[in-house]
């Protein structure tokens with residue numbers, strides 16, 4: 380770019396306008412996976428309710444995203460229409476359309492109540508010592524190795540154990556869980572390939588077959604319903620209302636999936652942010668009590684879950700325009716969490732930021748039911764790693780997972796000292 384300052388800003392204004400107008404998940408702008416935030420800024424500024432093809436919009440401003448999450452009557456989570464077109468009759472269709480997250484009340488509320496009962500503040504506080512012991516054992520192991528991949532050797536190893544405990548999956552049977560979960564969630568990408576769809580369908584079938592045996596065993600030998608979500612889902616509510624076999628199995632799969640990759644990415648993204656923002660790292664080492672606000676800022680700044688979806692149950696108005704019932708809405712959490720109208724200086728990573736009403740866990744009736752489990756894991760994993768290896772540094776290039784819905788890395792090689 381050349382010319383006077385005024386000419387340059389006109390040029391960059393035109394560039395942002397074009398970036399927003401032409402935005403599509405099918406043809407992502409160059410460099411999008413590395414840094415999607417210029418595109419999100421352009422969308423928020425120039426096309427906050429952006430058409431994504433016939434009957435589909437992308438919403439990027441914080442106020443609009445919050446409004447959509449808080450109005451589940453107008454903005455339904457029921458995905459039967461959308462997933463019917465995307466998956467056809469298939470295991471993936473059955474799985475996703477039976478999960479609580481992709482349903483409206485009453486199925487949603489029934490399942491949610493059962494899960495939430497095992498995630499009370501007391502139950503979560505009781506997990507703390509177990510997570511510390513798990514993290515410390517991993518740190519001992521990586522210390523012996525000298526250099527590690529923060530994803531495979533550390534971040535990914537934590538959630539699988541925590542959720543495995545919550546659903547009482549025997550320890551020596553947890554091996555395939557992460558692969559199944561990645562395959563099933565991978566098929567949620569806006570444009571999954573045939574290969575990804577086939578992997579996702581097979582993973583649902585394998586997962587169902589595995590859980591069927593596990594649930595049969597729990598029916599014979601119930602666990603402790605204060606801590607074991609599987610036992611709670613099997614027992615149903617005190618009112619006597621039970622989940623069907625299909626609802627029970629598919630929601631066990633969903634819980635196993637929901638807390639895996641998202642939490643792995645929180646830990647991986649958080650540790651990588653402390654590499655990219657050395658001043659923030661120095662401050663967190665000097666003031667370890669900032670870990671709570673630091674984790675919230677990591678969730679805001681590099682939200683592991685960047686996109687959500689809703690479908691309009693009635694006609695509605697947004698951004699001065701009217702839209703008909705049936706409109707499919709993609710909610711951009713990643714853009715909302717960098718909205719300057721909500722967060723002063725939003726592209727600054729500020730580990731002491733307060734208030735920080737980010738939407739990384741969404742909000743409203745579907746707000747993440749595991750958010751305090753994720754926060755606990757994030758705080759323990761990041762603070763204990765930093766305390767033990769304050770000088771960790773990249774050992775090779777970080778590799779991003781090239782997905783738009785889930786933001787994170789497939790590999791983060793570091794040396795520890």
Ligand code: HEM
Pocket residue numbers: 456479480481487491494542633634637638639641642645682683684687688738739740741744745746747748749750752753
């Ligand atoms: C950093 C980690 C996590 C992030 C960023 C995250 C994000 C989210 C988001 C954005 C939603 C709302 C989806 C929507 O309605 O469109 C959600 C729902 C949910 N999450 Fe999480 N999640 C995380 C960890 C967990 C964990 C550890 C668990 C389980 C222990 C969990 C269980 C759930 C469940 C069951 C729902 C569905 C809630 C409902 O529909 O009412 N999540 N999560």
